[in-house]
Structure formats: C-alpha cells, structure tokens
Amino acid sequence: MKPQIELAKSRDFSETISDTFTFVKQNIKPLFKAFFTFSGFFILAGTISAVFFQIKVTNIANGSMPGPIASRLEYGPSIFETFGVEYFLTIIFYLLTITVLKVTTFSYVALYKEKGNQAPSTEELWGYIKYYFWRILGASFVSNLLLGFGFLFCLIPGIYLAPIFALIFPIIVFENASFGYAFNRCFTLIKENWWLTFGILVVTWIIIYVCIMAITLPATMINVIGLILHPQKGAGLSVTASVITVILQHLSMVFLTIPIITICLCYFNLTETKEGTNLLERINKLGEIKPDHDLPAEEY
Template identity: 40%
Template sequence: MNKINEEKIEFRKVRDFSETINDCFTFIKQNFKALLTPLIYICGFFILASIASNVLQQLKMVKFIGLVKTAGQDNTYASEFATYSFGVEYFLVILFTMLSVSAISLVINCFIKLYKENGNTAPRVEQVWELFKRHIVEFFIASILFGILVLLAIFFCLIPGVYLFPLTSIALPVMVFENKGMVTAFSRSSALIKDNWWRTFGLILVAIIITYCCAGILGIPSALMSLGAVFLQNSPKLTLVGSIFSSILSGLAQLFYILPAIVCALWYFSLSEEKEGGGLLERIDNFGNHDGPSTNEWPKEEY
C-alpha cells in the first residue's frame, strides 16, 4: 500500500493479540523519523551516560582478567573479584540503563499522547520535550520503584512478581495519558487488566522477547570483539576499541525498548476502549472538527 494512502493508526479501538503487535510495527514505520528525532535529542544524554559507564566497567573487568592471567597459579586477586565486578562503575551502568529505558518509555508515551491530540499528526520535538518535563520526575521514580517492586517479588516469591509485572507495565502509560499519580495509575491499571491479565502478560512478554532478540542480534559483533579483547594477550588497542564498540552497540540497543513501550500504549487504549467504549464518543465529538482526524482516517466499523 502506498504510504500516502496508508491509514493512520487509530488508538482507541479494541485489538487482539496479533493486531496489537502489527499496529506497533505499523506505527513505527509511519513515524520512524518523527519518533527517532525526540528519542535522540531527549534520551541521548542517558544513552551516552550508560555507554560511558559501561566502557569504564568493561575496562575494569579486562584489567582484572589481565591481572589474574599474569598471576598464574597465584590466587592473589581471587578475593578481589567482587570489588572489580560490583564497583561504582557497575552500579552506574545499572542506574543509567534504567534511566535511559525509562526516558525512552516516557518519550514514546508523550509522543503518542501528542500525536493523538494533534489529530494523528506527529508532534514537534519541542512539544514532546515540554510534556516530557512535566512527567519526568514522577515517571522516573515510578519506573525505578515498580522495577524494584517486581524484582523483589520475583526474588522472594516468583508468582507475585510475575503477577505485578503487567500491572506496572500498563500503569506507566496511564500516568501520561490520564495525567495520574503513581498510586492512582497503579489502581487504574489493576482495574483495566481485571479479567485480561493473561492476555496482557502474554502480549508484553512477546514484545520483550522481540526486543531482546533484536538487541541480541545487534550485540553479536560487540560480543565477539569483547571476547577477542579479553583472550588475546598484549592487545591494549584491541581491548580499548572492543570495549568502546561493545558499549556503543549496547547503548544503541536500548532504543529497541520502544517496542514494548508502544505495545503497552496500544494495549492500554484497547483495554480502555473494551471496558469504557470512549472511542466512538471521541469520533462523534470530532465529527466536523477540522482539528481532529479526517473522516478518511477513521477505522472501518465492523459488525
């Protein structure tokens, strides 16, 4: 289908499993450049920070492995493994990666909210930035707390963590689309997912698996260079280049997290439409309104 004649994504409609995944890729295809621009401008700092901290951590580990190889049978450095593995650099990698993924998710949700308000037209970077600033603090806090909550629940008892995972995933777009606080958004997410937990869990799990597969493919060259840098002796230049290249690809791979972010947003609208049916009322309100989506962009009604 010609891109000019291709119908824009209608968010407020009930979707099934496969339709949500297909609409996710369609939305990315239709808005690739418009999506990439705010992601680079707004999330660039966090991605660069995660890359830099990752380089420092990898160089530290390469140095440790070199010391162990030099020591030979001597176990002098064995007791220092934890110090080299879990130092400041390690926790900086975790922190900046979490902030980077949270920023990507927030940019996607802000973009979609503005896209919808603009009548299915991609917003400018300035518009996304203004909305991003309004939600950045609470969204980051919620992302980190929700992540810690799920990890603790999985660690101490697997089932509660698995149960909370879809609730926290849908709560994040609720915070942006409905302008709600963290606690209220979690309650709202629970209400939306009621009777739809399995479908929500399966959909988000598939989106994450696709994300990890894409990131894994991108990470193959960096993994090979890292292994070469570690096991080839007396190659400081290869070690440095391999660490930097690996870290850059790992940072760029974080952009693939737009997939679960868009899937969660689409699924939020699907659940909301299924339970409340606001999409039809919205189209009626926009009837004859030139600021809203044109009639030829409305989805076809099925009976």
C-alpha cells in the same frame, strides 16, 4: 500508503503486535529524532562510563590487574575499590536513560493522539517530558521495588505483576494521573485480560531481544572464539571486542521504544474494550457542527 493508525481501538493479539511495528514504521523519523534528542546525552554519558567499566572488568578477568579476583569481589567498600566510580555511574545513567526513554515515548504517543495522528514538535514533547519526568521516575522506582519483592518470592508474583505494572506509565501520562490512581486503575483495566496482555508483551520482548542479540552477537563471538581457540591463556578477553559490545548495547536501546509502543496499544485496547472511550468521544462530537468554509454560499 497505509492510513495513519488509529490508536484508541480494540485489538486482538496479532493486530496489537502488527500495529506496533506499523506505528513505528510510520513515525520512524520523528520518533527516533525525539529519542536521540532527549535521550542522547544520557546514552552518550552511559556509554562512556560503561566503556571504562568494561575495560576495568576485562583487565581483571584477564589477570592484568593485581590481586586475586575472589578476594577483591566482596561486598562493601571492596566493590568500589575494584570497579570504581564507573560502576555506579553506569547504573545511574542506565536508569536515567530508561526513564527519559519512557517519558519521551509515552509523551509522543499522547501528543500524537491529541493532534489527530500528527507527529508532535520538539517543543511540545519537551513540555510533556518536563511535566511527567519526576512522576515517571518515582513510579519506576516504586514499581521496580515491588517487582523485585515479587520475583524474590518464587518468581510467580513478579511474573504476575509485570504486565500489570507496565500499564502504570501510560495511565500516568495519558490520563494525567497520580501514581496512586494509576496503581489502582491498572488492576481494574487488566482484569480478565491478563493473559492477552502478558502474551503480547512477552512476544514483543522476544522479538526485541533477538534484534539486540543480532547486533551485539558478532562482537561477543570474538571473545567466545578466543576462549575456545586459546584456553591455555586463561580468560584472554579482547578489550576491543568488549568495548564494541558495550557501545552496540547502548545504541540498541533505541529498540526499547518498540515494547513501550506495545504497552501503549495494550492500554488503548483495554480502555476501549472495557469503557469504549473513543466511541464516547465520537458520540459527543456528533453535536458539533463545523461549517465548511470552502463550499460556495447557497443562492436562493
């Protein structure tokens, strides 16, 4: 059995990705228990609203609802009239699920490190989640807004900012920092290491995307095959297959834990490379003398 991974250390490209999956493997039960404990409600609520929304969209595509699609898919009130409250609930629950997932995973890693590579309890995690939830939610809103503007201007600014802004969240949780401090610090940490961080995150996301596609592809192929075999029937999408796809997509959100772990390891790699934080902690502990009470008393 491999020893528990030491989080705070320098890693190269392949070691970071390898240690990500090793960490998940070693902590799969407590980590996924935390995921479903704190994100389960939002996933369930989001799945239900997404199922009703998908049924409505499928019926519209199949022409089983009155009114031409082009005239109904307009901006303003017509979107609400067409898709209903399910559309907005799906978006809201998705954003809440992602936020809870981030807070839960970052809190798990922070407590894991503090406890000396031991899985935290549910009560300990809940304390961290309550404390950091609104901070992470606000940071997500601002960073996504800035990324949106970045991608709007020729994509390049958005691509450049994406790996930098990803570091904001571990800085907030691991250093108990404000958004302003984390915003400035992420630029400092990633300096001269942008390509390494970007490459690690891209490869990890590709792996996760392939995993999610492998799970949802069978149900999606049912609709694709139906369109190929019966083109004369119009869209002819299967409501059952569409609903199954939506359910599998929401359950597959558990895989998003993996790139968040990767971001954590990128943070530790950058802090150790630039600041040697863990080394300084070890040096400071050299002067701490801890008597071993299991040894017999010396006799003279």
